[in-house]
Amino acid sequence: AADQWVTGDFKAKLDRKEAIAMLWLKDGMTLRNTLKDAHHHIMLANHPDCGCSPYIASKINEAKELLDKTEITLV
Numbered sequence: 313a314a315d316q317w318v319t320g321d322f323k324a325k326l327d328r329k330e331a332i333a334m335l336w337l338k339d340g341m342t343l344r345n346t347l348k349d350a351h352h353h354i355m356l357a358n359h360p361d362c363g364c365s366p367y368i369a370s371k372i373n374e375a376k377e378l379l380d381k382t383e384i385t386l387v
Contacts, residue, residue, distance in 0.1 A: 331375035
C-alpha cells in the first residue's frame with residue numbers, strides 16, 4: 313500500500329539509513345543476498361528503458377553501491 317512508501321526528497325548525500333529505506337530492506341536481514349534481490353526487483357520497476365526516471369535509477373544504484381561496499385549485516 314502507498315502508506316508503506318518512503319516519502320520526501322532525497323538527501324544531498326545518501327546515507328546508510330536512506331539507502332536501506334530506498335531498497336526496502338529491514339533490520340536483521342543478511343545484506344549480500346537480500347541487497348542483490350532488492351536492487352534487482354526495484355530496478356525492474358524503475359528502469360529508464362521502461363520510461364522511468366534516470367535520476368531515480370541512479371539513486372537506486374547509488375544506494376546499492378553504498379550498502380555493498382560497507383560489507384555489513386543490517387542490525
